Amino acid sequence: MSQTVDRALSILPLLAEGPANLEQVSVRLGVHKSTALRLLRTLHEHGMVYRQADQRYRLGARLFALAQQAVENLDVREIAHPHLVELNENCGHTVHLAVHEENEVLYIDKVESRYPVRMYSRIGKPVATTVAAVAKLLLADLPEPERRALAEKLDYPRYTPRSTPDATAFLAELAKVREQGWATDLGGHEESINCVAAPIRGADGRVIAAMSVSAPNVVVTADELLTLLPLVRRTADAISREYSGNGPAKHPE
Amino acid sequence: MSQTVDRALSILPLLAEGPANLEQVSVRLGVHKSTALRLLRTLHEHGMVYRQADQRYRLGARLFALAQQAVENLDVREIAHPHLVELNENCGHTVHLAVHEENEVLYIDKVESRYPVRMYSRIGKPVATTVAAVAKLLLADLPEPERRALAEKLDYPRYTPRSTPDATAFLAELAKVREQGWATDLGGHEESINCVAAPIRGADGRVIAAMSVSAPNVVVTADELLTLLPLVRRTADAISREYSGNGPAKHPE
DNA sequence: ACGATCGTTGCAAATGTTGCAACACGACCT
DNA sequence: AGGTCGTGTTGCAACATTTGCAACGATCGT
Missing domain, CATH: 1.10.10.10 (Winged helix-like DNA-binding domain superfamily/Winged helix DNA-binding domain)
Known part of the structure; x- marks a missing residue:
């Protein structure tokens, strides 16, 4: 021009x-x-x-x-937010964004469900590391020794019968998550709540954040929630691209 | 233009x-x-x-x-990096590598301190020319007229009472640094931070880069930091040798 | 539905950019 | 030395490019 x-x-x-x-x-x-x-x-x-x-x-x-x-000035949260909103408009469920910091996984953004029955969570609050889908994604990307050390330091509370029982099971789960590139939490924290999550990666391919869609199974069954997986992954990928400055050109020519 | x-x-x-x-x-x-x-x-x-x-x-x-x-074109960085890491492993403090370009001195590499109290700095950011130990080394090697011209063009901010006050003092300091082959910054930028630095020379003997070790005096006193000088100088010399193609043989024949 | 805010477009004026040709400087050769 | 080649640099006049304007559109919030 x-x-x-x-x-x-x-x-x-x-x-x-x-x-x-x-x-x-x-x-x-x-x-x-x-x-x-x-x-x-x-x-x-x-x-x-x-x-x-x-x-x-x-x-x-x-x-x-x-x-x-x-x-340094890049803020995942700022970039991700419009995408989270869009996803929420498409599926109606609660959408979360989380990062890993100081051996904790924290929610840093949230778009509320539009259904009357909502799950409880709070921005800034640490999540249940051993069961949350976003935590699995963030920890799965750590270097092997760090991952193992952390897994062995953690407590494994039995929130429900489906909670991750111990370090061995957790490491196995992380390996699977790392392999498949997405994660779930099917009633591991609250009996009636399921989540699907996908990773957001920086320009170097490392996982810098994770996002999830959560819904109680009085609203949708776990199977129904899983059908949203492709959409969640696409959204996460779009955020990744934008974060690394590679998004689709938006200029009308 | x-x-x-x-x-x-x-x-x-x-x-x-x-x-x-x-x-x-x-x-x-x-x-x-x-x-x-x-x-x-x-x-x-x-x-x-x-x-x-x-x-x-x-x-x-x-x-x-x-x-x-x-x-990548600044290949000093590539050569120096492993040496910087090694030095950091030996002493634990923050290690910097800097070059002079266009009347600015820039950090081009950094290995973080392993102590919890760290100094702030950023790769790619110009350093405080009038007080930083690495800047003194790089400018001390300029031809006399250029050095004088530059010294007179600079501002001399009083970061602390120990900051270089004016061009005359700066030129005197440069002469000393040039003479002794190493430099320090003892609380000239931040009251509580000290640095020792040594020059990296090309095959022709000209200073092409400088490296420093920095630590806040809550971790080590200035005197203790100075005991690291021989180690810093040895590291800088090793980088110089390798950069000029005289490094220790990696494949002994 | 209306006003406010912000991005976009076509156009005419003129400012800023372009290529030219001449000059300056150094290296190299005879 | 003198000459020639190869480069980088400058002043200038012609004109193409850029600029600001004003009007239009889109989006949002009240």
């Missing part, structure tokens, strides 16, 4: 291949040397390119600084 | 602070909404910015990819 900016930005991937001098840049851009010079000067002033001792240009450190600052 | 590109690039640091909508961008740029829209579109086409579900803009994936390539 903007020719000048378009040309300037085209220089960056070109330099990413390796240092280049003015002539080479102008030729590959298809513009006059003087034009390339002025574009490079502007990029230089912004620290996006750097001029090395032999006068050739390479990518500058400011690029690195920007990226670093951006990831 | 190029107004259009200049404006477009100014959008990036602005978005690095966090997502912003069209209106906010146009106001902070001081241009009309339609102008900002077109610039953002162009950035968008190049993947430098991304539009999230709520229509606000943030930095895009291409920027991260470029940043990645930019640091």
Whole structure:
């Protein structure tokens, strides 16, 4: 849309291949040397390119600084929220978002069910680590030794007959969850409540958060809830993509 | 030099602070909404910015990819990293690696302290040039006229009573550092934080990077930290040797 | 249903960008 | 030295690109 900016930005991937001098840049851009010079000067002033001792240009450190600052300010919650709302509008059930922090798993966002019968939970409150579907996903992604150490440190309360009984069972469950890429909690915490959950991954593929849909079985049976799995996974994937800055282009052309 | 590109690039640091909508961008740029829209579109086409579900803009994936390539070109980092880790394993404190570029000194790598009390710093962020130990080493190696010119252009913020007060004091400190081949920062930036640093040299003997060990004095006193100096210098020398292709033979023949 | 807020589009004016040609500088060769 | 090649740099005039405007649309909340 903007020719000048378009040309300037085209220089960056070109330099990413390796240092280049003015002539080479102008030729590959298809513009006059003087034009390339002025574009490079502007990029230089912004620290996006750097001029090395032999006068050739390479990518500058400011690029690195920007990226670093951006990831620090990234907030999963902010990005995920609209997606959670959309999912809730589609299925009507309670939607949760959780992260792993300091050996606890915490809900950091929630969209309430639109059915009259709701499950109890509170944002900011630690979840039942050994049974919650989101906890399984978050812990399943830990490095093996850490995962094992944590599993052995945990208590395994018998909330219901279907609760995870001990560390061995928990580790087996984590392995399964890690393999299949999603998790459930079928009455492990409250007899009558089921959840399905899917992981949200950062640009490097590591699980940074997990989301779930929960419903009491007076509203839908476990089987019915499971039919929502593809939708939940699609939503989680969309959040992952957006979080890593790879979402579908939304600009009308 | 190029107004259009200049404006477009100014959008990036602005978005690095966090997502912003069209209106906010146009106001902070001081241009009309339609102008900002077109610039953002162009950035968008190049993947430098991304539009999230709520229509606000943030930095895009291409920027991260470029940043990645930019640091890969800084190959000191690759070579140094294992040494930094080893040093951290030996002493437990925060270890930094920094380079000088375009009149700024930037951290390009960091290994976190294993003590609970940590100092704050960020990779990619410019350091406090007038007080940081690594900055002293990098600037001390500049040719005399450049060094003087730079020293006189700098601001000398009084972070603490022990901060470098003015250009004269700074140049004297640089001379000392150049002479002794190592540098310290004893509470010059944060009252309670001390650093010792050593230079990494290329094959021609010029300082190409600097590394430091930092610790708050609630963990170790300045005197105790100074006992680490020989270790820091040995590590820096090892990196220098490896960088200039003189490292310890990895495949003894 | 209405007003408010924010994003989007077409257009005409003019500002900013472009390519040119000439110059500057250094390296290299005869 | 002088000359030539290869590059980077600058001033300028022509004009293409960008700009701000104003009007339109979409969405939201009361």
